[in-house]
Amino acid sequence: MENEIKYFSLEEVAKNDGKNGNKTWIIVKDNVYDVTDYVDDHPGGGELVLEWAGKESTKAFDDAGHSGDAKKELKQYKIGELREEDRKQKQKKKETDKAKEDRRSFCSYLTCGLC
Structure with missing residues (x-):
């Protein structure tokens, strides 16, 4: 069952933050990657990877403007996925942020007078 x-x-x-002999794992788009063997080969320098070790790094990964080749290369380091319960925590935050935005839009609508 591979x-x-x-x-x-x-x-x-x-726990896998690349410190004290720990492996170096990152999360990108709910996928977990063990990039321990890649840190020293990262074109931007290993310290950039280590900055996000043990953390959700999707935004940083996307903001860095990685090429399609880099995204394909990342796939070989995938070891699993973030469990559903932890994904829901992020989803709840997104829903909360969306609700705040909706309230702001509604308040703008009420105070605008031109709508």
């Missing part, structure tokens, strides 16, 4: 997906908690990922 195709069985392994699931990791945020806490498990956080």
